[in-house]
Amino acid sequence: MTDLLAAANAPGSPQGRFWGLIPCAGVGARAIPPGAPTPDLPKQYHPVAGQPLVLHTLAAFAGVQRLAGTLVAVAPNDHFLDSYRSAAWWHLPCGGATRAETVIGGLKALLARGAAQHDWVLVHDAARCLVTTAQIDHLIDECERDSVGGLLAHKLPDTLKTAVTGANGVRVAATVDRSDKWLAQTPQMFRLGVLLDALVRMGAVATDEASAMEALGHRPKLVPGGAQNFKVTYPDDFALAEAVLTQRGGSATLERFKGKRDAVHPTGNPFF
Ligand SMILES: Nc1ccn([C@@H]2O[C@H](COP(=O)(O)OP(=O)(O)OP(=O)(O)O)[C@@H](O)[C@H]2O)c(=O)n1
Numbered sequence: 251m252t253d254l255l256a257a258a259n260a261p262g263s264p265q266g267r268f269w270g271l272i273p274c275a276g277v278g279a280r281a282i283p284p285g286a287p288t289p290d291l292p293k294q295y296h297p298v299a300g301q302p303l304v305l306h307t308l309a310a311f312a313g314v315q316r317l318a319g320t321l322v323a324v325a326p327n328d329h330f331l332d333s334y335r336s337a338a339w340w341h342l343p344c345g346g347a348t349r350a351e352t353v354i355g356g357l358k359a360l361l362a363r364g365a366a367q368h369d370w371v372l373v374h375d376a377a378r379c380l381v382t383t384a385q386i387d388h389l390i391d392e393c394e395r396d397s398v399g400g401l402l403a404h405k406l407p408d409t410l411k412t413a414v415t416g417a418n419g420v421r422v423a424a425t426v427d428r429s430d431k432w433l434a435q436t437p438q439m440f441r442l443g444v445l446l447d448a449l450v451r452m453g454a455v456a457t458d459e460a461s462a463m464e465a466l467g468h469r470p471k472l473v474p475g476g477a478q479n480f481k482v483t484y485p486d487d488f489a490l491a492e493a494v495l496t497q498r499g500g501s502a503t504l505e506r507f508k509g510k511r512d513a514v515h516p517t518g519n520p521f522f
Pocket residue numbers: 272273274275276277278279280281294323345346347348349350352353375376377378481482483
């Protein structure tokens with residue numbers, strides 16, 4: 251693995267292309283209101299500001315000119331996206347039981363479709379539908395010359411507590427120093443081959459790509475993302491996402507791509 255990173259960073263080695271990878275195979279269990287029946291529509295397909303949630307995410311990625319293409323990793327037997335077409339992204343049923351397995355499946359699919367080990371991959375949650383094209387471009391600018399890669403993150407804005415649960419309910423155990431605490435967001439951008447190796451080694455316990463890289467001793471770069479790049483996780487989050495997208499004027503990026511079923515991707519995506 252370290253050899254792969256060293257090779258990618260060696261003077262004269264090719265810079266590599268940039269790929270998007272969207273894990274989109276979760277069920278969204280925490281997004282179901284307490285007591286409600288289990289819906290058959292995963293949260294990433296819920297309508298938000300006039301579109302299925304994930305289409306806002308994909309619109310932001312479609313606007314990034316430097317991406318060679320974006321793979322959406324969906325669950326086996328998930329046909330939701332079959333009726334949508336874009337020149338900028340495609341979907342494959344390579345999702346797994348955990349987010350890490352879905353990402354591993356997606357990375358292998360990218361390699362099988364012609365991506366190189368030293369190419370960069372930007373892994374981004376389908377459920378972070380408020381990311382903007384500008385933020386993705388900013389992450390690439392900040393990381394493309396970095397020896398490890400990095401992620402969007404948000405410096406903790408609130409006082410941080412640890413909790414203890416006992417007979418008196420959930421109580422504060424302590425207040426924790428937050429000066430060095432950040433909330434990890436996505437995209438998370440690393441070299442494809444190195445990331446695949448790191449995730450396979452760490453397995454399903456890796457809740458994000460950076461932690462797998464950290465486990466190998468690397469120090470991914472923290473790039474400020476912003477409070478609006480939150481992950482739709484709980485029931486209330488849909489209304490918040492809707493409000494922000496509506497305030498932005500719907501999805502301006504999405505409008506640009508709507509109806510362009512046969513559009514040719516500017517970077518010449520080989521898959522269309
Ligand atoms: N087996 C899985 C689990 C999650 N994800 C994706 O990973 C992203 C972030 O995960 P999270 O918000 O935890 O989504 P869910 O696992 O769907 O949510 P929950 O834990 O509430 O069920 C989501 O876009 C989700 O679709 C995935 O591709 N494959």
